[in-house]
Amino acid sequence: MHPRPSRAALTLAVVASLGTALGACAPATPVPAGPTATADASPAPPRPTPTPAAGARVVVTAGDVTLEVTVPGASDDDPRVTVDRDDDAGTAAITFAAAALGDDAAGPPRIALTSGGTLAPRPDGSVGVRAGGTATGGLAAPRGARLVAVDDTHLEVRAPAGSDPTGATTVLGTEGVRSADWGDREGGRSLAVDATAWARxxxxxGVDLVWAELVAEDPEVDTTTMHDQLECHAIGAPDKATWNLEPWRPDxxxxxTMAARCNPTP
Structure with a gap:
């Protein structure tokens, strides 16, 4: 005859059976606490609209000179400035559209010298580029606009107030002389200078760059009368095949010198 289990033992057996059954029915992974997501949750905030570009920036390089051109109000799709480089000639033509100039433009285009040196505005509207005081290039005066110095390395391109501009082009040049040959002409030694199309x-x-290249090649050239003859040819005979400069002519x-048609006599 087996003894009957006590009431405490029966209670423990029931609790153990319920625990086993509940464990078999428990979910495989715990359910995280927190509110349940609903279909009408608040949408994500909209993305901000991109800000239009402040202006197109174009890098212009010719020879050892590098400029950065900025046109306020322009964009990548409408830069309002184009560049036509000619590496063989050492030039880069910078053309500004009419929309970049005039009273209704967002602001004047700017030209910054970024390769070192300084910008040297000249009385005729052209601008020289100098390094250590020596000409290394320059910008021709544009038609329909002016190059106005902001400081030693920045220019603004401004159209006349109240005008209706059609655009403007300035040409960066870094080569002044094609060739320079000594010979005997007109009674003495003469240097025949063939200037580049840009320098002419x-x-x-352009005169500044031609002069710098001539003096660097031959210091004998560095006299006042030779410089006056050079400037006279550039002003009065720019299309002449060669500019003949004679060191023996009087100062x-x-x-x-111009009154003597670039050939003053003793």
């Missing part, structure tokens, strides 16, 4: 049309900035000043 760039005004005083009579630029005005008298």
């Amino acid at each position: 049309g760039a005004g005083q900035a 009579v000043g630029l005005v008298a």
